[in-house]
Amino acid sequence: HECAQQGLKEYKTSLAEFPWSRSCIINVLIQNSPPFVVVEEDPNPLPCGHDFCNSTRTRERVGHVCESDEECVSGRACSYYGFCHDIAQLEPNGAQFARKRRYAVPPSGYDVEVIQEAFARLKYNYTFTVVKELTVEAAEAPAPDQGPAMTLALTSQFEQMRYNADEEAITQSAYACSNSLWRRDGFVVVVREELEVLSNQMAMLQMLVSASFINFLALFFFFVLVLGHIFWFFERHVNGLFRLFYAEGVMDGLWFAVVTVTTVGYGDKVPITGMGRLVGAFWMLFGLICFGLFGGQVISQISEMQVANNIVDIDSVPGIRVGVLRSSFYNQLSTMYGFSPVVCDTMAECGDRVRRKEIKAMLVPHADTLRYFHDSGLAEEKCGNPLKIVGSPLLADNVKFGLHNAVCGCNTCDKPLAGSSVYAAVYLTEAVDSVLAEMAAERWVDGVDDKWLAPPTAEDCDGSTAFDIPLIIACVVTLAFYVALSYFVSHPLTKPHAEALNLRFKSAMRETAFKLGIKHRRRKYLAEQEQEEIEDEPQSAWREVFRHEKIAQYVSRLQSLCMGHNVDVKKLEAEVHQGRGTMSRVIRFFTTSGAVVLCLVCVVYTALIIVWGSEIRPEELGIPDNAEISHTLQPEL
Numbered sequence: 001h002e003c004a005q006q007g008l009k010e011y012k013t014s015l016a017e018f019p020w021s022r023s024c025i026i027n028v029l030i031q032n033s034p035p036f037v038v039v040e041e042d043p044n045p046l047p048c049g050h051d052f053c054n055s056t057r058t059r060e061r062v063g064h065v066c067e068s069d070e071e072c073v074s075g076r077a078c079s080y081y082g083f084c085h086d087i088a089q090l091e092p093n094g095a096q097f098a099r100k101r102r103y104a105v106p107p108s109g110y111d112v113e114v115i116q117e118a119f120a121r122l123k124y125n126y127t128f129t130v131v132k133e134l135t136v137e138a139a140e141a142p143a144p145d146q147g148p149a150m151t152l153a154l155t156s157q158f159e160q161m162r163y164n165a166d167e168e169a170i171t172q173s174a175y176a177c178s179n180s181l182w183r184r185d186g187f188v189v190v191v192r193e194e195l196e197v198l199s200n201q202m203a204m205l206q207m208l209v210s211a212s213f214i215n216f217l218a219l220f221f222f223f224v225l226v227l228g229h230i231f232w233f234f235e236r237h238v239n240g241l242f243r244l245f246y247a248e249g250v251m252d253g254l255w256f257a258v259v260t261v262t263t264v265g266y267g268d269k270v271p272i273t274g275m276g277r278l279v280g281a282f283w284m285l286f287g288l289i290c291f292g293l294f295g296g297q298v299i300s301q302i303s304e305m306q307v308a309n310n311i312v313d314i315d316s317v318p319g320i321r322v323g324v325l326r327s328s329f330y331n332q333l334s335t336m337y338g339f340s341p342v343v344c345d346t347m348a349e350c351g352d353r354v355r356r357k358e359i360k361a362m363l364v365p366h367a368d369t370l371r372y373f374h375d376s377g378l379a380e381e382k383c384g385n386p387l388k389i390v391g392s393p394l395l396a397d398n399v400k401f402g403l404h405n406a407v408c409g410c411n412t413c414d415k416p417l418a419g420s421s422v423y424a425a426v427y428l429t430e431a432v433d434s435v436l437a438e439m440a441a442e443r444w445v446d447g448v449d450d451k452w453l454a455p456p457t458a459e460d461c462d463g464s465t466a467f468d469i470p471l472i473i474a475c476v477v478t479l480a481f482y483v484a485l486s487y488f489v490s491h492p493l494t495k496p497h498a499e500a501l502n503l504r505f506k507s508a509m510r511e512t513a514f515k516l517g518i519k520h521r522r523r524k525y526l527a528e529q530e531q532e533e534i535e536d537e538p539q540s541a542w543r544e545v546f547r548h549e550k551i552a553q554y555v556s557r558l559q560s561l562c563m564g565h566n567v568d569v570k571k572l573e574a575e576v577h578q579g580r581g582t583m584s585r586v587i588r589f590f591t592t593s594g595a596v597v598l599c600l601v602c603v604v605y606t607a608l609i610i611v612w613g614s615e616i617r618p619e620e621l622g623i624p625d626n627a628e629i630s631h632t633l634q635p636e637l
Contacts, residue, residue, distance in 0.1 A: 003149050004427065011123065018122060018431030024149035026126040026428070028115065028407065030107060031134035034374045035452045036156035036182075036367060036405060038109040039130050110452040111156050111405050114181045114445060118435040135164050136175045141410040141420035150424055152407045158365035159327050161403065167327075172399065176425035177408035178432040182449075183440065186393035186402040187333070188366045189317065192354060193388045195309050207298055216294055224261065227283055228254035234276040240574050241269045261287035311361050313391030323350035323362035329401065333363060347372040355386055366393050367404040370453065379456060407432055 007019030020026075032039040072084035107128050119126050131138060139153040155161045161177070164170055207213050232253035235242040242256075243249040256269045260283050271277050310316055318338035324330035326343050334341040342359050344350035350362040351372060369389065373379040378387060395401040409425030439445050489498040 001423075003424065018427065018434065020122065020124050020428070020431070021149075022123070022125040024125070026119070026124055026149065027151045028126055028128050029131050029134055029138050029151065029153045030112070030128050031131055031156070031160070033156040033367075033371055034109065035370060036109050036111040037107060037154065038112070039107050109156075110448055111154055111181050113448050113452075114436075114439070115154060115407060115432075117439065117444065118432050121435050121438070122431055133165050135160050135170065136172075136177075136408045137164050137170060137413070137415060139175065139409050139413075139425075140415040141413060141417070141422045142424075143416060150409060150422075150428065152409045152425075152428065154407050156367055156405050157371065158325070158368050158404050161406070161408065163327060174411060174413045175408045176411040176429045177399075177403060177406045178429040179406065179436060180396065180403055181405040181407075181436065182367070182453075183445070184366055184393050184396070185404050186366055186396035186398075187328075187363055188369055188389045188393050189311065189314055189322075189361050189363055189391050190351075190354065190369060190387050190389055191311050191361045192357070193384065193386050207302075212297055216297075220261075220290070223286075224254060224257045227257040227261075227279070230279055231256055231271060231276060234273050234279070235271050237574070237577060239272050239276070240571050244570060244574070257283065260284055261290070263287055263291075307360055311390060314363070314394055317361060317363070320361070321359045323353055323359045323364075325350065325364055325368075328365065333401075337363070339363070348376060351376065351378075351387060363394075365404055385455065 003021045003024035004015065004019060006021030006023065007013075008015070010021055011017075011019045013019050030037045030039065076084040107130070112128070134153060134155070136153045136155060139151050142150055153160070155177075161172065161175075162170055228250055230253070232242050232246075232249045235253075236244050236249050242252045252269060256271075259266050259269075260280060263284070271280050307320055311320075314337055320339055321342050322334075322339040323342045323344050324333055325347070326345055330341045330343055342350075342353065344353065344362070347364060347368055350359075350364060353359045354362055366389075370379075373385060373387070378385045393402070407429060409428060410420055410422050411425045412419075412421050414420065436445075488494045
């Protein structure tokens with residue numbers, strides 16, 4: 001209140017313009033965080049305790065700094081300009097020199113320039129103090145007659161406002177913060193700059209080793225095995241194309257099942273039984289449905305491999321793996337946007353995972369992203385940043401998530417004393433907000449944004465093409481080789497040389513086969529010199545070799561004949577079985593027909609007897625017409 005009341009007297013204005021006495025120094029704590037806060041240390045600083053620093057002209061030597069009053073001689077103290085002056089001149093009331101530290105290279109950056117312009121418009125007297133690990137907890141409440149009138153923290157990272165040095169959560173409501181100094185604060189989606197192009201051959205290779213294809217292959221083999229047995233079971237006795245012996249017949253059934261389900265249909269084997277045809281029709285329909293579903297799954301998998309190309313904003317990430325910082329409330333973010341979180345401890349870890357294609361994207365604070373690009377050198381790469389930001393910043397209006405660049409002060413904090421309450425924090429942050437609105441309306445911040453945050457121009461190193469150059473070159477070279485080979489073996493001038501080379505090639509291949517044990521040496525494979533050497537050997541030895549060769553030939557022919565006879569015998573056996581079945585059916589038919597005819601004759605005779613039995617005619621029995629017929633039995637005389 002004293003600083004505000006003194007400001008009213010100094011500037012003769014109203015509280016609506018947020019006056020603040022120039023004698024009330026505002027100490028702004030900053031941390032090196034390019035490009036928002038850039039601090040460069042003096043490479044050759046001299047201690048202010050040097051005699052030169054205590055001279056009356058030290059203000060002209062801006063390269064010399066002092067850190068505390070102890071570095072000055074007796075009767076002098078270190079000013080905020082970093083030079084020793086008379087203590088009387090440095091008292092808060094009516095101080096001739098404001099105790100503002102002067103840096104050899106003044107701090108700069110987007111946030112620094114914005115807050116400098118804001119304080120200049122508000123006519124505030126301030127100083128920047130660099131700390132190594134800045135959090136809003138460092139903005140302690142002012143102690144009476146000690147240090148600056150007010151301490152503010154200029155935050156430029158996500159964690160500075162939410163976690164202390166011990167990684168414990170900070171109560172944000174205990175600190176009053178201004179609105180964002182940067183209109184693009186919030187979270188952003190970061191993906192790879194280069195589109196993920198998947199070639200056809202790579203897609204097929206990945207499909208062959210994918211879990212979905214292996215699972216489909218295992219299920220397909222099981223169905224083929226079952227259907228192969230079914231086909232063989234129905235066709236084995238009546239169809240010679242399916243051999244009766246189990247080991248051979250089942251292989252015939254498996255071959256027919258594979259050919260049918262893949263809709264190839266060689267036609268070398270066909271079922272002839274009703275049940276075999278019925279199962280075959282079902283199997284063909286099953287193949288169409290099965291491979292249709294599998295083809296759709298393959299297309300879906302290829303699309304999933306290229307899902308990174310389709311990420312254009314936050315609406316594109318549901319269901320995919322997205323990297324998030326452990327400190328950024330990742331559970332709530334994943335619930336809000338429906339992605340699968342992959343937790344990273346640092347920005348560098350998330351960025352490396354995106355570049356290695358372990359994850360498709362990362363959802364991270366915008367300010368931390370730009371600092372990561374700057375610190376890692378990605379923004380300065382010759383061919384451009386391999387990562388890019390897509391979509392608009394998210395949660396910029398949400399203080400819990402989106403506020404990163406702001407000035408904050410103790411409102412109801414516990415430092416340095418528990419229960420500290422400082423209304424000046426609300427007063428000053430509202431003053432900054434009012435000036436920020438004016439600066440935004442004047443579009444003043446746009447120039448600072450372009451100066452510090454515009455991406456650097458990179459060379460266009462994109463030499464890629466849609467053509468697969470190595471594959472095309474290999475095809476052209478192979479085609480040219482076979483064209484030249486065809487010309488070489490067909491042209492009259494080169495044909496003899498081609499035949500000679502062919503013979504040499506065959507000879508070399510035979511020698512290799514002999515050495516590997518794939519083939520055994522025979523007389524026809526021997527060269528003329530070797531044949532002469534064999535002829536020079538004793539006649540009995542040559543005859544023994546010849547006899548062994550003949551025996552081997554006879555055995556080979558005998559095996560071929562036996563295999564052919566076995567096939568004929570099996571076919572004959574099948575025909576005999578079929579004829580036996582036909583004869584049995586014919587005999588059953590005639591037997592049944594005879595029995596039916598006999599039964600009909602008996603029925604007819606029985607009916608005639610019943611009908612005509614009571615009408616016996618005497619003349620048919622040779623009885624005279626005048627004979628008397630008695631219906632009673634006469635006793636024998």
